[in-house]
Amino acid sequence: MAPVGIAIIGGGIFVKEQHIPAALATPLLSIKAIWSRSLKTASDAAKLIPGNTGSVDLYATDAGAGRAYSDLLQRPDIGGLIIALPIMDQGAYIEQALAAGKHVLAEKPIAKDVASALRLVEYYQRVSAETNASLAIAENFRFHESWPYAAAEIKKLGKVTGFVVRLHSMMEKTSKWYLTPWRTNPEYQGGFHLDGGVHFTAAFRKMLGSENTVESLIAQTSLVSPHLAPVDSINAVMKTKSGVVGSYIASVGTTMRAFEFHIACEEGVVKAESDKVVTTRGIGEQAVTEEKTWERTSGVKEEVKAWAESILSGIPNPAQAPELALADLELMEKMLVSGELDGARQKLEYQHYV
Known part of the structure; x- marks a missing residue:
């Protein structure tokens, strides 16, 4: 079975130290693109991918025409997104990805407060019925x-x-x-x-x-x-x-x-x-x-592999249910x-x- 093409959304410390190594560690995933708010941050993250000579496309707010987040979401070869953005920003990016039919693994916490989390869960339930996209929350513990x-x-x-x-x-x-x-x-x-x-x-x-x-x-x-x-x-x-x-x-x-x-x-x-x-x-x-x-382990490699398996099987991993993160x-x-x-x-x- 061919690996799932994914994009990494974010270029911060945890993406560099945990998410990219975890995605590279499983043959079930293939990193196709990285998006960050700045092209430099996306480029720095891409340097961590061995043998990357332009095979990973870069997207950013300042990357120019055709390189926006909305452009990335239109790519049919990208089936899933790992999203690790600041707490206040992340919800909007999750919603856009789900609306585009992309499977999402989003960093914890699920939202800034319970009210926002409830709205996100309700949005996910409504949109996933149409797009079949899944939302998983990355609680590595x-x-x-x-x-x-x-x-x-x-x-x-x-x-x-x-x-x-x-x-x-x-x-x-x-x-x-x-x-x-x-x-x-x-x-x-x-x-x-x-x-x-x-x-x-x-x-x-x-x-x-x-x-x-x-x-x-x-x-x-x-x-x-x-x-x-x-x-x-x-x-x-x-x-x-x-x-x-x-x-x-x-x-x-x-x-x-x-x-x-x-x-x-x-x-x-x-x-x-x-x-x-x-x-x-x-x-x-x-x-x-x-x-x-x-x-000792961070649990991130295990959670990313579990997410990949859930995409390929079509069965969400119960340990990554957004309702658990809400609680x-x-x-x-x-x-x-x-x-x-x-x-x-x-x-x-x-x-x-x-």
């Missing part, structure tokens, strides 16, 4: 083996009785991620919590499972490091539909370091990280601890809103997408 393994271990240990999530780090002014202009001065809620935080809500929701989806929460937010406005720290208390109460503590502006997901169950505890899960079976002196590790976003947004309202309780509506 769903392609880490640790989270589904942890979820399975939790189920073996009986009813969930509590949880503590601690995510502490410092986004420094010198970081290449901070120096991206649209992140330095965010025009969207939550700053780095929205941009990166949906990774963690995705992992957390996967581990809790459908039986323990978050039903409501209260949160306090603050700004500890001024360069990370509007907020950099969240302390939330969550209650699941099963009645379990737990805490979710996250900061991107602290000198503390932590990356821990603890899920307590009737018959033990699971502690999960991106590449390691520690399961404690039993209580007290009878407890037995087991550790399982995986080779990841909702959990983060409700924490931010509760913080803005000095801890007012927030009800959640879309957590049944697990």
